[in-house]
Amino acid sequence: MGSVMTTSPERICVGSIAGAFGVQGEVRLKSFCADPEAIAGYGPLYTADGNRSFSIKLTRPVAGGLGARIAGVATKDQADALRGTDLYVDRTRLPSLPDDEFYHSDLIGLEIYDTGGVLLGTLRAVHNHGAGDLLEVYAPTRKQPLLIPFTKAAVPTVDLAARRIVADLPEGLD
Structure with a gap:
């Protein structure tokens, strides 16, 4: 059986920003998706409160996650400021789960x-x-x-x- 992190029935946590990677504003992204690279296919990702959105583009695999560029983030300081930010997507954007998998919020x-x-x-x-x-x-x-x-x-x-x-x-x- 498996599960996926989540906080509310409407929005699911699909990853988090682990900090800056390099000096050009790239971030290290932790993906909580079964297929880690699927995180880039859900459209904009949001903060838990929905007040900020992020457009991400994966760049390369990095130690402990994925390298990514976030629109509007161009420096290491900007990337570091996002460290610890959880990334959410509307549940309706996610595929339905198999019968033996559940979202944490449902449990x-x-x-x-x-x-x-x-x-x-x-x-x-x-x-x-x-x-x-x-x-x-x-x-x-x-x-x-x-x-x-x-x-x-x-x-x-x-x-x-x-x-x-x-x-x-x-x-x-x-």
Whole structure:
């Protein structure tokens, strides 16, 4: 299973600006798209609040991301000033996802039940530290959040219509 970062149902985070690359205003872009170069095909990208838009053109692969030019950014200082800026696109511009992939915003806040129907908690976040997605489940009765691997085996059911997830917890995770 996979997921894509997002903050609201209308706008999806597809990447971020990691800082300047070189001295000519080029930026290092981190793409959160399954095909990293697809980020350039969605049209203008926006800040989270939608107040700024960016037209980007990919230039070359660089360490840890993609090199890109942003319209109106011509110096290293201008590029550095954009470091940490998340880039969003309207959800309607994105392709529909396969059945086993979900946008984070569709999952956050869903209740998670075990296979016996017992409420485990509420999905608070989706993390990926390089080895696949983990669901962070908050339960008021736990001191620490429960982290569940987001795999078909551990999470056999995601029912967006019913706003619930069923988790089959691996041994020792309960």
